[in-house]
Amino acid sequence: MKVLIIIPAHNEEKRISKTLDEYGKFFRNFKDDKIIDFEIIVVINNTNDRTENIVKKFVKKYPEISYLSFKQGGKGFAITKGFKYALKRENDLIGFVDADMATVPSAFYELIKNLKNFDGIIASRYIKGAIDNPKQSLSRIILSRIFNFFIRSLFLFSYKDTQCGAKLFKRKTIEQIMSQIIIKEWAFDVDLLYQLKLNNLKVKEF
Numbered sequence: 001m002k003v004l005i006i007i008p009a010h011n012e013e014k015r016i017s018k019t020l021d022e023y024g025k026f027f028r029n030f031k032d033d034k035i036i037d038f039e040i041i042v043v044i045n046n047t048n049d050r051t052e053n054i055v056k057k058f059v060k061k062y063p064e065i066s067y068l069s070f071k072q073g074g075k076g077f078a079i080t081k082g083f084k085y086a087l088k089r090e091n092d093l094i095g096f097v098d099a100d101m102a103t104v105p106s107a108f109y110e111l112i113k114n115l116k117n118f119d120g121i122i123a124s125r126y127i128k129g130a131i132d133n134p135k136q137s138l139s140r141i142i143l144s145r146i147f148n149f150f151i152r153s154l155f156l157f158s159y160k161d162t163q164c165g166a167k168l169f170k171r172k173t174i175e176q177i178m179s180q181i182i183i184k185e186w187a188f189d190v191d192l193l194y195q196l197k198l199n200n201l202k203v204k205e206f
Helices: 016-029 051-061 075-086 105-115 138-155 171-180 188-198
Strands: 002-009 037-045 065-070 093-096 120-122 167-170 203-205
Touching: 002 016, 002 075, 016 037, 016 051, 016 105, 037 051, 037 075, 051 065, 065 075, 075 093, 075 171, 075 188, 093 105, 093 171, 105 120, 105 167, 167 171, 171 188
Parallel strands: 002 037, 002 093, 037 065, 120 203
Antiparallel strands: 093 167, 120 167
């Protein structure tokens, strides 16, 4: 089984080095008979700092890491480009994670282990047992909960956290919904989950 991880990167020169090093080392060195290969694609979007130069150094250090670079677009745009790239490659699982390493590699691996028979699995900061470290500010938590209440009411979602930056799907899931994704900006995650719902695909919140 091969896993492809997409990392969208917008002006991430201060954080991308640690993220790529930690993910590169973790997935290269860990032992799991089910995962025989991994690939990381960094999708640099609308960046005006040294992000691309830094990523190039890690491409040399880890052959499993590659990158795409675009002059435009937000997070949703970057992930969509990553999905299109992934579907041209041989892989079984396709996921994405934020560049700030809010989700450490071992936590992302938990998504892989717990996907099982679901079509997708999304990380959550707000269900029982979740550990949010470092903790968000009170104002951000309040805004996030208000947004989530609005989204759950509007789209009849059961998810307590639609915006957490770590999500993983089976390849066939992305193939099925890829052409239906419309939103390319901050509400991308909502659009993604809504298309999964419309297609009656099973997604676990973990």
